[in-house]
Amino acid sequence: MKVPKHPTLIRRFLTARQKQFQANGPILAASLVTIRRRCGNPNCHCQQGEKHPGHYLTWKHKSKTHTVYVPTDLVDQVKEWTQEHRRLKKLAQEMTQLTLALIKTHVTERRRRQPKS
Secondary structure, eight states, X not given: OOOOSSHHHHHHHHXXXXXXXXXSSOOOOSEEEEEEEOOSOTTSGGGTSOOEEEEEEEEEETTEEEXXXXXXXXXXXXXXXXXXXXXXXXXXXXXXXXXXXXXXXXHHHHHHHXXXX
Protein backbone atom coordinates (compact mmCIF):
# COMPACT_ATOMS: atom_id res chain seq x y z
CA MET A 1 0.00 0.00 0.00
CA LYS A 2 1.27 3.43 -0.92
CA VAL A 3 0.99 5.80 2.03
CA PRO A 4 0.06 9.38 1.13
CA LYS A 5 2.19 12.25 2.42
CA HIS A 6 -0.52 14.75 3.31
CA PRO A 7 -2.15 14.35 6.75
CA THR A 8 -5.67 14.93 5.40
CA LEU A 9 -5.30 12.09 2.92
CA ILE A 10 -3.76 9.88 5.60
CA ARG A 11 -6.76 10.51 7.86
CA ARG A 12 -9.16 9.78 4.99
CA PHE A 13 -7.43 6.46 4.21
CA LEU A 14 -7.38 5.59 7.91
CA THR A 15 -11.10 6.31 8.33
CA ALA A 16 -11.94 4.15 5.31
CA ARG A 17 -10.01 1.21 6.75
CA GLN A 18 -11.55 1.67 10.19
CA LYS A 19 -14.98 1.27 8.61
CA GLN A 20 -13.87 -1.98 6.97
CA PHE A 21 -12.28 -3.28 10.19
CA GLN A 22 -15.24 -5.35 11.28
CA ALA A 23 -15.51 -9.13 11.24
CA ASN A 24 -17.97 -10.52 8.69
CA GLY A 25 -18.07 -13.84 10.52
CA PRO A 26 -15.95 -16.08 12.72
CA ILE A 27 -12.19 -15.52 12.66
CA LEU A 28 -9.65 -18.31 12.76
CA ALA A 29 -5.93 -17.56 13.13
CA ALA A 30 -4.65 -20.80 11.63
CA SER A 31 -3.52 -22.33 8.34
CA LEU A 32 -5.65 -24.84 6.50
CA VAL A 33 -3.58 -27.46 4.71
CA THR A 34 -4.45 -30.48 2.59
CA ILE A 35 -2.30 -33.56 3.01
CA ARG A 36 -2.59 -36.57 0.71
CA ARG A 37 -2.00 -39.96 2.35
CA ARG A 38 -2.28 -43.63 1.73
CA CYS A 39 -4.72 -45.60 3.81
CA GLY A 40 -3.88 -49.00 5.29
CA ASN A 41 -6.02 -51.01 2.88
CA PRO A 42 -3.74 -52.91 0.43
CA ASN A 43 -6.56 -53.20 -2.14
CA CYS A 44 -7.34 -49.47 -2.19
CA HIS A 45 -6.64 -47.32 -5.26
CA CYS A 46 -4.39 -45.07 -3.17
CA GLN A 47 -1.70 -47.76 -3.05
CA GLN A 48 -1.13 -47.45 -6.82
CA GLY A 49 -1.98 -43.86 -7.60
CA GLU A 50 -4.06 -41.03 -6.20
CA LYS A 51 -3.91 -40.68 -2.43
CA HIS A 52 -6.73 -39.71 -0.07
CA PRO A 53 -6.94 -35.98 0.84
CA GLY A 54 -7.03 -34.98 4.48
CA HIS A 55 -7.61 -31.41 5.70
CA TYR A 56 -5.88 -30.09 8.80
CA LEU A 57 -5.65 -26.81 10.69
CA THR A 58 -2.27 -25.79 12.00
CA TRP A 59 -1.55 -22.97 14.48
CA LYS A 60 1.02 -21.94 17.05
CA HIS A 61 0.32 -21.53 20.74
CA LYS A 62 3.10 -20.71 23.19
CA SER A 63 5.75 -21.58 20.60
CA LYS A 64 4.25 -25.03 19.96
CA THR A 65 2.60 -26.11 16.73
CA HIS A 66 -0.85 -27.64 17.11
CA THR A 67 -2.78 -29.53 14.44
CA VAL A 68 -6.38 -30.66 14.27
CA TYR A 69 -8.26 -32.64 11.63
CA VAL A 70 -10.99 -30.77 9.73
CA PRO A 71 -13.93 -32.88 8.49
CA THR A 72 -14.61 -32.57 4.76
CA ASP A 73 -18.02 -30.95 5.24
CA LEU A 74 -16.44 -28.11 7.28
CA VAL A 75 -13.56 -27.31 4.91
CA ASP A 76 -15.36 -24.50 3.04
CA GLN A 77 -16.43 -22.78 6.27
CA VAL A 78 -12.99 -23.10 7.84
CA LYS A 79 -11.44 -21.67 4.67
CA GLU A 80 -13.73 -18.60 4.96
CA TRP A 81 -12.79 -18.17 8.63
CA THR A 82 -9.05 -18.25 7.91
CA GLN A 83 -9.50 -15.84 4.97
CA GLU A 84 -11.41 -13.44 7.23
CA HIS A 85 -8.49 -13.49 9.68
CA ARG A 86 -6.04 -12.71 6.86
CA ARG A 87 -8.24 -9.84 5.64
CA LEU A 88 -8.42 -8.27 9.11
CA LYS A 89 -4.70 -8.81 9.67
CA LYS A 90 -3.90 -7.00 6.41
CA LEU A 91 -6.23 -4.13 7.35
CA ALA A 92 -4.57 -3.85 10.77
CA GLN A 93 -1.14 -3.64 9.12
CA GLU A 94 -2.35 -0.92 6.74
CA MET A 95 -3.90 1.03 9.61
CA THR A 96 -0.61 0.77 11.51
CA GLN A 97 1.30 2.17 8.53
CA LEU A 98 -1.17 5.03 8.16
CA THR A 99 -1.11 5.86 11.86
CA LEU A 100 2.70 5.91 11.88
CA ALA A 101 2.64 8.20 8.84
CA LEU A 102 0.22 10.47 10.67
CA ILE A 103 2.58 10.64 13.65
CA LYS A 104 5.55 11.40 11.38
CA THR A 105 3.73 14.25 9.66
CA HIS A 106 2.33 15.73 12.88
CA VAL A 107 5.18 18.16 13.60
CA THR A 108 5.36 19.55 10.06
CA GLU A 109 1.58 19.91 9.93
CA ARG A 110 1.54 21.75 13.26
CA ARG A 111 4.30 24.10 12.12
CA ARG A 112 2.46 24.77 8.90
CA ARG A 113 -0.75 25.71 10.73
CA GLN A 114 0.93 28.08 13.22
CA PRO A 115 0.58 31.72 12.30
CA LYS A 116 3.88 33.34 11.36
CA SER A 117 4.79 36.29 13.53
